[in-house]
Amino acid sequence: xxxxxxxxxxxxxxxxxxxxxxxxxxxxxxxxxxxxxxxxxxxxxxxxxxxxxxxxxxxxxxxxxxxxxxxxxxxxxxxxxxxxxxxxxxxxxxxxxxxxxxxxxxxxxxxxxxxxxxxxxxxxxxxxxxxxxxxxxxxxxxxxxxxxxxxxxxxxxxxxxxxxxxxxxxxx
Numbered sequence: 001x002x003x004x005x006x007x008x009x010x011x012x013x014x015x016x017x018x019x020x021x022x023x024x025x026x027x028x029x030x031x032x033x034x035x036x037x038x039x040x041x042x043x044x045x046x047x048x049x050x051x052x053x054x055x056x057x058x059x060x061x062x063x064x065x066x067x068x069x070x071x072x073x074x075x076x077x078x079x080x081x082x083x084x085x086x087x088x089x090x091x092x093x094x095x096x097x098x099x100x101x102x103x104x105x106x107x108x109x110x111x112x113x114x115x116x117x118x119x120x121x122x123x124x125x126x127x128x129x130x131x132x133x134x135x136x137x138x139x140x141x142x143x144x145x146x147x148x149x150x151x152x153x154x155x156x157x158x159x160x161x162x163x164x165x166x167x168x169x170x171x172x
Contacts, residue, residue: 011074012136017044018066018082020110021160024059028160029066029082029110031073031140032147034118039147041068041093046153048092048102054157056167061157064106068092073112075136080112112140113163116156119144 017032017040032040047063054061067084068091074081083089090102115133124144133142143159145152161167 010136011072013085014071014073014135015069016071016115017041017068018071018084018110018112019044019047019063020066020107021047021061021063021113021157023061023160026164027107027110028113028163030156030160031071031082031112031115032118033115033142034147037095038118040118042095043147043152043156044068044092045094045100047156050153052154052157054154054161054167056158056161061160065090065092065102066107066110073135075138078138080135080138080140081109082112083109114141114143114159116143116145116147116159118147121146121149 014031014033018029019032020027020029032043034040044063044065048065051060051062066082067089070085070088072083072085074083089108090104090106092100092102094100124146128144131142132139141163145155149155158167162169
């Protein structure tokens with residue numbers, strides 16, 4: 001699970017990467033959780049570089065960086081809003097190469113839809129029960145995912161479509 005630093009009942013600073021995913025005028029955030037070297041930034045770079053359709057979308061789902069390495073999550077109006085700490089909003093670590101400075105047109109805030117945590121492939125349950133995590137006093141859906149899997153970006157986009165009600169998992 002992500003390392004969290006509780007700073008109040010209304011917000012937390014989390015060791016994570018956050019992306020805003022947009023499609024057809026909608027936007028939602030995803031938190032990528034995992035320890036150092038787990039592939040959060042690499043998966044973020046893949047999502048930034050590779051817009052896609054998920055399992056079913058008529059329009060491309062595009063990603064924009066909100067924050068890398070540290071994310072501030074606030075309880076706002078019953079939802080969770082993520083933003084970057086000062087001075088890191090457009091910076092992305094490219095492992096083995098350095099810190100990449102992205103354009104400053106990234107979203108300042110995004111309402112979170114779900115979180116994904118890195119689990120090695122052999123540790124991912126095939127048909128898991130829904131899991132929730134608590135952040136800033138609110139519940140957020142948590143999915144396990146092998147961030148290094150070739151399908152990881154498509155899985156993230158498909159989970160977004162599930163969150164928006166465009167796709168659904170079978171029950172039972």
